[in-house]
Amino acid sequence: MCNTPLHAFLAALPKAEHHMHLEGSLEPELLFELAAKNRITLPLSSDAAFASPASLRARYEAFQNLDDFLGYYYIGMSVLVDAADFEALAYAYFAKAASQGVRHAEVFFDPQAHTDRGVELATIVGSVRKAQDRAEADFGLSSELIMCLLRHLPLSSALETFKHANDAGYFKDGTLAAIGMDSSEKPFPPPLWKDLFAAAEGLGIRRTIHAGEEGPPLYVTQSLDVLHAQRIDHGVRALTEGDDALVARLVASKTLLTMCPISNVKLNCIPSIAAFPLRRLIETGVRFSINSDDPAYFGGYILENYCALQDVFDLSVREWETIAKGSIAGSWCSEERKAQLFLEIDDVVHAYVMENEEQ
DSSP, X not given: XXXXXXXHHHHHSOEEEOOBBGGGGOOHHHHHHHHHHTTOOOOTTTOGGGGOHHHHHHHGGGOOSHHXXXXXXXXXXXXXXXXXXHHHHHHHHHHHHHHTTEEEEEEEEOTHHHHTTTOOHHHHHHHHHHHHHHXXXXXXXXXXXXXXXXXXXXXXXXXXXXHHHHHTTTTTTTSOOEEEEESOOTTSOGGGGHHHHHHHHHTTOEEEEEESSSSOHHHHHHHHHTSOOSEEEEOHHHHHTOOHHHHHHHHHHTOEEEEOHHHHHHTTSSSSGGGSOHHHHHHHTXXXXXXXXXXXXXXXXXXXXXXXXXXXXXXXXXXXXXXXXXXXXXXXXXXXXXXXXXXXXXXXXHHHHHHHHHO
């Protein structure tokens, strides 16, 4: 919880989330529950962190870097086996997000990590779709699903998975909103994926990519120039280490940066929340959103990220209004949905301002 008077306002503020890995919302308790259900043996013999949900959560507090985290992330994925598992995972996230004011979510999933274990793509997509429909009915939360491909696997695997999804009609019918790229960043520069992104662009499919988290600002430039990416996930180094020309380009193109402050600190990409380039983002006019990334592993969902920033930067109500509206503007939902969400933001801001003027 924030240590400022704005906590109630931040909790009520309608939010859009664009950078959240469904597999990264697998809480330790659900991980152990599904492991028992599916008779998955967790590696307790080699890692004492798997003794209990509590010890595993404690280990999550000590990630050294991205690859250290990914080791646990992929072990966690192994407990997801059948349709009920994926639906339970996704619905749990949507319920938590809705409780924190998320009104629209654009979430990632990693199909290759599951299909390589024998889980059918249709099982994953169909069960997440059910969770999306339930969340819209139960909470009024709209959502889009983004298929991320894994950078540490060969290009041929990414192309095969993309073709499978496209042949199934998932992009054409709107089941999948876009493709993305995640996993280990630094050893796998963006140009490696030129053929994949060219294929997606040729079919009119939206494209996003993790860049500028561990990799240099050059990775952001390459993502724009070589891959024609329409959105950059993370991009923190473009603001902390990049030159003014790159920042100006991001402003002019209205490219959305999906920023994850707590994640950046937990993975030692920045030393503290105070080092997050929030003021530069606001002052330069870069379009960005604040997101949770892998909240079960990093100890913070979207509201915790908002609060962490507020504790350090002490933003005004109007600044948060601008951030919230910028995130809606950069979303991939319909213009009608955006207009509805803008009005919801106006209502919350107006109510807060009127209440505080009367006091």
